[in-house]
Amino acid sequence: MQDVTKWLNRLSADGVALNIKQLLYYQKKTSLLNLAPRKTIQSKLAGSYLAKTKGRGMEFDEARHYQPGDDIRAIDWRVTARSGKTHTKLYREEKERPIFILADLSPNMHFGTQLLYKSVQAAHLASLIAWSAKNRGDRIGGLVFNQHQHREFKPLTRQKAVLGFLHGLIEVHQPNDLYPGNFQFSDACARLRRLVHPGSLVFVLSDFQHLNEAAKQHLSRISRHSEVIAYSITDPFEHELPKVSGFQAVEVTDGFEQQTLMLGEKTVSQQYRHSHQHQFAQISRTLQQCKAQILQVSAATPLEQQLVEQRRGIA
CATH class of the missing domain: 3.40.50.410 (von Willebrand factor, type A domain)
Structure with missing residues (x-):
């Protein structure tokens, strides 16, 4: 695009x-x-997704050998007749x-x-x-x-x-x-x-x-x-200061405090980059500890x- x-x-x-x-x-x-x-x-309500647990539901999953305690209403008579051994139908429960x-x-x-x-x-x-x-x-x-x-x-x-x-x-x-x-x-x-x-x-x-x-x-x-x-x-600005020709002083604020940044100064750019890399790494570690899947989206594209x-x- x-x-x-x-x-x-x-x-x-x-x-x-x-x-x-x-x-x-x-x-x-x-x-x-x-x-x-x-x-x-893990939802207890029926829905359109197949759970990993097997039981009585709407979606047929497989037929297996009959085991003591199986519901006789679930016997698969066609497979039983074909194989000569009693088989039970299993369904995958919808959640x-x-x-x-x-x-x-x-x-x-x-x-x-x-x-x-x-x-x-x-x-x-x-x-x-x-x-x-x-x-x-x-x-x-x-x-x-x-x-x-x-x-x-x-x-x-x-x-x-x-x-x-x-x-x-x-x-x-x-x-x-x-x-x-x-x-x-x-x-x-x-x-x-x-x-x-x-x-x-x-x-x-x-x-x-x-x-x-x-x-x-x-x-x-x-x-x-x-x-x-x-x-x-x-936003890209949160990762790295913009590149400029020469030196340029800019005023930035978070709505409460105001600060002057010198664009084009290599040391300032490196400190800025490393500081924000550390910040985003900490955010990622915390989200990983929360067992969350982390995906990145830029506001610049x-x-x-x-x-x-x-x-x-x-x-």
Whole structure:
């Protein structure tokens, strides 16, 4: 995808604001994601996924020799007659697997230097996951939050559930100081833990800048009974200072403190790079301790391009 400007125009996007057209765009991109379960499904509800445990269900699995205690109603009379030995039919039990999305739209996510804010990229990814889940017949739920508010969505099926979630993304993404409070990443993880059902597939979309011990404990508890996939969303500026000709002083701020960086200074660039490498390595170690699968997404490139390249083994 060479012409990024055309891509932005097609989505009516400027990289900063979020609208429904951007999120509807991913309705036709569901083939980019594979939501097949990797862990044993533990849900007690019937659904469209085959569990690894065998018993009486809807999907035939195999026939084996009859064993004492087997239900005589499950005897496979055709195999029994053909082999001369009593055989029993085994079925693979069907289980339901809801999908939950935790979308971090807090102030640290409202940052981007090349294409999109990290928060916008997170919303694009959340939309793709939601449409993919709907396409597979999974129930979709989750939690969207910023520092002032959060919206919780119980798992539901059908397109109406997806659209409700997408409108929640747009609502929470818009700055609104009318809501008091200081909702943190750890608070979101705590709320998510109450929402998630055993056997679920859980996506956490964030830059994980506020992944503290409390959040770690909640994510670890969730991963005990569900599959957790952590998408770490970053911007190139967070990895390395931009290259410039000569020296250039720039003022940077996190909204609270202001600092001057000297671009073009080799020592400063190395210190910056090593500092952020250490930070991201620590985030990765913590997520690994939470038993989460870690995937990287950049805010500097269209999401679909990154997913296509990952499939081809380029990235």
